[in-house]
Amino acid sequence: MANRAVPQRPNGQTPGKICQFKLVLLGESSVGKSSLVLRFVKGQFHEYQESTIGAAFLTQTIHLNDVAVKFEIWDTAGQERYHSLAPMYYRGAQAAIVVYDITNQDTFERAKNWVKELQRQATPGIVIALAGNKLDLNTMRSVQTDESQTYAYENGLLFMETSAKTSANVTEIFKAIAEKLPKNETTNTAGQGRRLVESEGANKSLSSCCK
């Protein structure tokens, strides 16, 4: 499949398949959800990021072999008051990143609750990644890596420790999610929003590259 000769686009990109996925970020406030997204989407970091009210929407596309994976990212508000809005963002999502702050044990406990809620109420088969953020503050760590690792393993989650500040593992965690997401479905799943959208140009070659 990878060696198949494909016509080149004028800009040199292969007209591969485009897969679009809805991804939601959840976690206690101030663990760095918006910062992770800002780093992933714009390559920027601000020490002080204004608090998210409701949810912020961003998109970013990454390339895996000949597949362009477009993430529609919903970055949600962390505080309890805004919890009731969360289902509308994780409903129909194919992926979720649950974020906690490695220097704060409470945020790890909160993350576990989010994982439980997702496992109970989100789309079955949703890919969940656990991100222990603020790795740059390693000296102030209060959540140990092996503890999170074990928890993630037992619950079938992807797990990485990240730093939006230094950008450590930020692209990596999105990439790991993209790799785990099924890219062989061609139809929309009813009632789950825009699950898979083919780009106009790629429509015709879809049947040949979708395996």
Place this chain on the structure above:
Amino acid sequence: MSSYDSRLKDLDQVLESEVIDLSKLREFCFNGIPDVKGYRSLCWRLLLNYLPCDRNKWDEQLDHHRKLYQQWLDEILVTPGSIDNEECDHPLSEDPNSKWNTFFKDNQALTQIDKDVRRLHPELSFFQQATDYPLPIVVYSCGTKRLNRRVGMHFLNSANVVRKGLGIVKISQKSEQTSTSEFKPLEEGSEAHWEVVERILFVYCKLNPGQGYVQGMNEIIGPIYYCFATDPIIKMKEHAEADCFFVFTNLMSEIRDFFIKTLDETDTGIVNMMRKVTDRLKENDPVVHSYLVKNEIYPQYYSFRWLTLLLSQEFSLPEVLRIWDSLFSDSQRFSFLIDICCAMIVLIRDQILAGDFSTIVKLLQNYPNVETRVILNKAAELSVKNRDEESSGI
């Protein structure tokens, strides 16, 4: 005389009468309060019912409230253990009346406030600068009364002690989190504006225990504090903290339901407000309305934040001040907010109608550069139209 000068003269006339005509003042302020001579800070105090219309009562009113605020501070900023007759109370007490118990509980609220005030308008340097009017009992307390010092102190009952298997208890070191950049508490003798805002929110939280602090209140108090703490009239500026507390409290009494989850579905709750925006859009631009519906662009994606924060995150601070002049002058209180939201959508209808889901959500969440004047004019136009239609029974 230029039209600007004559406007100032008009405003002076309204403000100088012994008993201020509130409807005249509203009418004037609706079109924007001049950015000079502390007009805005005075007018907001009047429009938000902190100052009475009778000028003769101003001194007494201000004096009374400022003293009251000081008294609350004295009570609220006390650290348990500092008073002698508390021998039976101790930090591990489970007595619900224990001052220590309350102290640790308060610290949880304070932790949230602290996170949010440290990221208040990060694009401006104002909130990180020192105030000219620090609170002496705080800034000369060797740090003990600085609220941000208390943040993280509720860890006593959670984070430091980790119980591993086999009963091994591990005490993890909790080193004090030192911030490397701007939002640092200032040195002994001075404090930054964000520390003052933190204190006002904490007092509000203590005095309104049913509601507490909700994220977003920081964005409501920010512009008010900024307006009061930059007042060119020194005798007003030096009381920015106390006055801001009362004006913020009055404003919150009108919009508090936006911040209470259990009231979401009530008449005054956020869901109904979002519905009003959608309905007004449907009346005024059915094409855009149905396009948004068709593309599954729910109001939660944009108008939730617009309404909850009174648009304070959508525009730059000077623009927010101008928009709030009109909002606070609205006698029906925030019916004009619905008109502004509707105007914001109608003004970018062409971009919306040409966009797909992603483009439209991004557009509405990052509102493009449209002059405030244009938005407000459009909103006023919609508001007149709606009022006419209502009165003629359409």
